[in-house]
Amino acid sequence: MRAVVQRVVSASVSVEEKIEGQIGKGLLVYLGVEEGDELKDVIYLAEKICNLRIFEDENEKMNRSLLDEQGSILAISQFTLLGDCRKGRRPSFSRAGKPEEANELYAKFVEICGELGASVETGVFQAHMLVSSVNDGPVTIMIDSNKAF
Numbered sequence: 294m295r296a297v298v299q300r301v302v303s304a305s306v307s308v309e310e311k312i313e314g315q316i317g318k319g320l321l322v323y324l325g326v327e328e329g330d331e332l333k334d335v336i337y338l339a340e341k342i343c344n345l346r347i348f349e350d351e352n353e354k355m356n357r358s359l360l361d362e363q364g365s366i367l368a369i370s371q372f373t374l375l376g377d378c379r380k381g382r383r384p385s386f387s388r389a390g391k392p393e394e395a396n397e398l399y400a401k402f403v404e405i406c407g408e409l410g411a412s413v414e415t416g417v418f419q420a421h422m423l424v425s426s427v428n429d430g431p432v433t434i435m436i437d438s439n440k441a442f
Contacts, residue, residue: 294334294398295325295374295441300347300432304367306416306424313422314414319364321426324402325374326395327388327439334438335398339405342366347432355432365412369424370399392419 298320305315322342327334348357348364359366372395376384390398396418406413416422435442 294327294330294338294438296338296342296436297323297371297374298342298345298347298434298436299426300429301367302427302429304424304426306367306369306414306422308417308420308422313417314367316365316367316412316414318362318429319412320359320366321424321428322366322368323371323374324368324399325371326390326398327375328390330390330394330398330438332398332401335401336405337438338436339402339409341436343406343409343411345434347434360410365414366406367414367416367426368399368403368406369416369422370395370418 301319301321303317304321306313320342343360344358346358347355348359348362350356372386372389375389376386377388378384399418403413403415
């Protein structure tokens, strides 16, 4: 399971000109589910993201987490994070999880983040979405549950 995490001042997602999810200060999380991912991958990413110390403290050091800041998460399912561009010019998405399984794990990620204390908004699984954000910093972190990077 793979995530791209952006610290934001605000973010929103819309489908067919209707806002589906919107947050203020917090994290915009693009989440890609890989074939073979399990609940342990979901738990790892949810706990890592909610507790990742990427918000500044009073000394301007990245020392506070989303939970410390009482921020929100906008979670967007994005299978393209699993795109393999090593061969040719068209990415291969053969490592991306099957839609039914991916949706189940994506929903579990949202649920666990909520249980950890985060307020979570979402996009619409498998929909064409327009995502807007104001990146704060900018701060962008990539996390892989298999620790591939």
